[in-house]
Amino acid sequence: MRIAVDVMGGDDAPDAILKGCFAGLEHLSPEDTLALVGPRGAIEETLSEHGVDDARLEIVDAPDVIDMGESPAMAVRSKPDSSIVRMAYIGSHRTDLETRADAVISAGNTGACVTAGIMQMKRLPGVHRPGIAVVMPSFHGDMILCDAGANPEPKATHLWQYGIMGEALARKLLGMPKPRVALLNIGSEEGKGTGIIKETRDLLRATPGIDYVGYIEGRSLFSGVADVVVTDGFLGNAMLKTAEGLASSIFKAITQEIVELDPELMLRFEPIARAIYAKNDYHTYGGAPLLGVNGTMFIAHGSSEPRTIANAIRTTRQYVSLGVNEEMARRVAECEALEQPVDA
C-alpha cells in the first residue's frame, strides 16, 4: 500500500507532520511506502536532521504551498505545484498505477483539500457531492457526523447519500453491526424543519439497509442515541467548532474556579481532566475522510500533532484494507437503483 502525506499542511507544518510520518511508519508493513509531498529540499533536510533513513519513505516534490487562509477554488487553480494539489493528483486514478497512492492525508486548508480532491479524484460512481465525515467522541462511544464542511448548501439527495455513506463507514471502519442513522434538526417532532430536511427524512426512511432513527436535536448529540448524524456542511462545521470551543472554555473555567476557590485541588483535578481528554480525543482517528471521492483522502485537524498524523496513517490504512470506498460505492449504487419514494 502507498500512502501520501502533505507535509506542508497544518499549523505546525512541516515539522509536526514529518515527525508524525516517522512515527506512522510503525503502522506500515515492510512492503508499504509513505510518500512525503512537499518541497524536496526541506524534507531531505528534516530527514537527515532526525537521522531518519527508511526505505519505505519517498519524496514527491511539491515546491508550492496553499496557506490556511487562501480561497480554496482560486488557490487550487493557480497552484498546480502545491503540496495539496500534487497530493490529490497522486491519490487519483489519473496517476500511473506505480506512482498512485491508495490514500492521501493533509492537515492543510480544508476547502482546498475538498476542491483538489473532487477535481483530481473525481467522484465515486453515483455520488452527487462528496462530504466530510468526522468521527466524534460522544461520551457514549464514537459517532459519525457528515457533512462537516464540504457542502454548505446541500440538496436532499446529497444529505441522503451522506446517510448512506456514513452508515457504510460506521459499519466497516468502526465495526458497528447496525448503525443508527439520525438527521440533525431543530426539533425531534415530525413537523419541525425545512423542506430539505423533510425530503431527506422521507428518503432515509424509505431506504432499505438504513436504520433511520429520526430527527436528532443538538441537545442529544452527545448522549449516544445515534451512530451516524446527517447534516449540511454549514451546520456540521459550525457545530463541531462550537463543541470544540465550548469544551475548551469549560475546562478553562473549571481551572479558573479551582485556582480561586481551592488551589490545592489543581493537582488532583489534572488526572480527571486527562482521563476525559483521553476518552474523547479527536487525535485518535487522525483525520476525517472525504466520503464520495474516487480515492481515499483524510483531512486532518489544522492543529495536528505528530501522533495525529501517525494515527491518520494507521486509520487510512485500515480504511483502504477494509474496502470502505468499495462498500460505499456498492451501497450508493444499490440505493440509487431503488424507486424513489413518491412525494411523501
Next chain:
Amino acid sequence: MRIAVDVMGGDDAPDAILKGCFAGLEHLSPEDTLALVGPRGAIEETLSEHGVDDARLEIVDAPDVIDMGESPAMAVRSKPDSSIVRMAYIGSHRTDLETRADAVISAGNTGACVTAGIMQMKRLPGVHRPGIAVVMPSFHGDMILCDAGANPEPKATHLWQYGIMGEALARKLLGMPKPRVALLNIGSEEGKGTGIIKETRDLLRATPGIDYVGYIEGRSLFSGVADVVVTDGFLGNAMLKTAEGLASSIFKAITQEIVELDPELMLRFEPIARAIYAKNDYHTYGGAPLLGVNGTMFIAHGSSEPRTIANAIRTTRQYVSLGVNEEMARRVAECEALEQPVDA
C-alpha cells in the same frame, strides 16, 4: 405596567410557573399587575393552596393548552382559547388599552409562541421577520445570539435586521455602550460562506451605528470576541442546544471520572461546579425576547424553574421600562431609510 404569564407553558407547568409568578411579584411596583393566563379553576386552586392573595394578581381565563410537541401553525389556528394564543392577544395592540399587557411571558411551545406572537402582535414598522434573541453567558460576559429559532430560512435582509435589533438590545438592556456585532460563519476569512452570508456581511458593514467586527466561527463563540452574533434560526437553535447538551455531558463525564479515580474529590469539586453554573446560568434573564413584534414577548426555556419565571418578570419589566422596542423601531427605520449598498 401589566405583565401576562402563560401558566400552562413549560415542563413543570402550571406549578413551577405559578410559583415563579408569586416570586416575581417582588420585582413589581404596587401599581403593576400580573395576569395569569390559563384555566381559571386550576389557577384559583393553586392560589388558595399556597395562600397567595395579592391584589396585583389577575386571572385571564384560557381553558385550552397547546402541547410542546404540537405543530405550531396548526395548534395556533385551531386553539384560539389556548393560553399561548390568549396571552399573545392581550399582549397585542388589538386589545383594549385597559386590558392590554405591556409584556407577555411563556415557557411553552416555542414555535407556537412565535406564530401566535406574529399573528396577534404583528410586526414593528419596517421589520421583515421577527427573530428570537437569546442572551448567552460566554465566560467573558453576556452575548446575544439572534436568531435562535424563529426563522430557519432567513433572507439576508432578515439577518441584517437581527444585527440591528440585537445591537439595540445589547445597548439598551445589557447596557453595553458599543456592542460588537459579528456574523456566524464557517470560517473567518472573507471568501467563506454562502451567498446569503456575504450579502448580510455587506449590509452590516455598510450600516452606520453598527460596530461590525466580521465573521465569527463556532470555535470563538465563547471567547468574548463579539457581543451580538447574527445567525439563521436553524443554526442558532442547533448551536444553543448543542452547547447545552455538551456542557451537561462534560460535567457528567467529570463526575463519572471523579467517582472512578478519586471519589473523595467529589465534595470539593461541587462548589467549583456550582460557581461555574452560577456564572453561566441561563435562568438569569428568564427568557429570550422575540425581537421585531409590536409588543413584548419573552419565551422562556421549557425546563423553566420558578426562579426562571421570576427573573423573566424582572427582565421584561426592564425591557419595557427601557424602551427597547422603541429603540429597535427607531434604528430599523433609520437603517431602512439608508441607501442600500450597490451589489458589493
